[in-house]
Amino acid sequence: MKQFVAVYGAEPDGVWAAPGRVNLIGEHTDYNDGFVLPFALPHRTVVGATRLDTPQWTVWSEQADEQITFDLSTRVPGWGAYVAGVVWVLREAGFDVPGANLAITSDVPLGAGLSSSAALESAVLTALVDLGGLDLPVDQRPRLAQQAENEYAGMPCGIMDQSASIRCRAGHALFLDCRTLEVEHIPFDVASAGLAVLVIDTRAPHRHVTGEYAARRASCEEAARALGVPALRDTTLSAVADLPDEVLRRRARHIVTENQRVLDTVDLLRSGQVREIGPLMTASHGSMRDDFEITVPEVDTAVEAALSAGAYGARMTGGGFGGCVLALVDATATDQVAAAVAEAFAARGYAPPEPFVAVPSAGATRL
């Protein structure tokens, strides 16, 4: 790894990588014990690492253009929290984490809702587990990476992004039950159906993401309490309809209907009906816009323009308040749909969007 050699003057002991993700469907369902269906992107965070004999970590990041050093007594802020949080969580779990020199680079777009932070945590976790020969089965790693983000970095996320980054397989979407953590790898071969998934980074400035995200999570927990269930996974539309609070009713309705849309999407994909998932994607967007209220004008514009240009379905992906839209389109129509979205953005005076075609890729690995 050339960056590692440039910083530390020698080749690393090993190089590891973990991807960003898009979520095909199932938004904000993860922390409600529900279902999600993400797939990994080819974009990934790469970590070169060499083991040290002392409990000290030096980390250089190409994107931050910064090097930090910390030990077990340091509380690390900023981007380094996603690295130090992983060391912290592994030690909390009782592992003897080796000290290390690390060099990190990434082509996961930052702040675009494509899980750049989960890619960083997952790459560092995979590297430290391998370097230290730690006995940590793959299916238990996402929970620890999530805990690092929740308790060290302070973002109350669910378990989807770390699961996608660690457990996805190339050519497949990851059907994850966020309560049991059981997974099924669902073949998602859009190309042989003559289709493509177009990702449109709206580049809309994120607005109050962490606060709004935490507020949605709190509303869901409040609705579950009012309904007398452990999580919104356990309720029904008719029970939700009786909630007296109008806002809680809409928040809970999104979760209940979104879980069903994930199950319906999985059923269609299991029987090879790829194009047919389009209307479920579009319905998911409507539910995020009207019931969960996590979209912004740029993402609504992108969805409407993609649908008008012939997309079979389109929706915002990720936590919301900006970020990316996914559109399911004919493989021959990607340029045309991307151009239609760019035109709609120009007409409204928005910054030009950045489109790319997403291919379901592999999860975290040693290179």
Ligand code: GAF
């Ligand atoms: C963010 C969170 F990190 C995930 O856990 C998930 O809740 C997602 O938003 C919304 O589905 O990416």
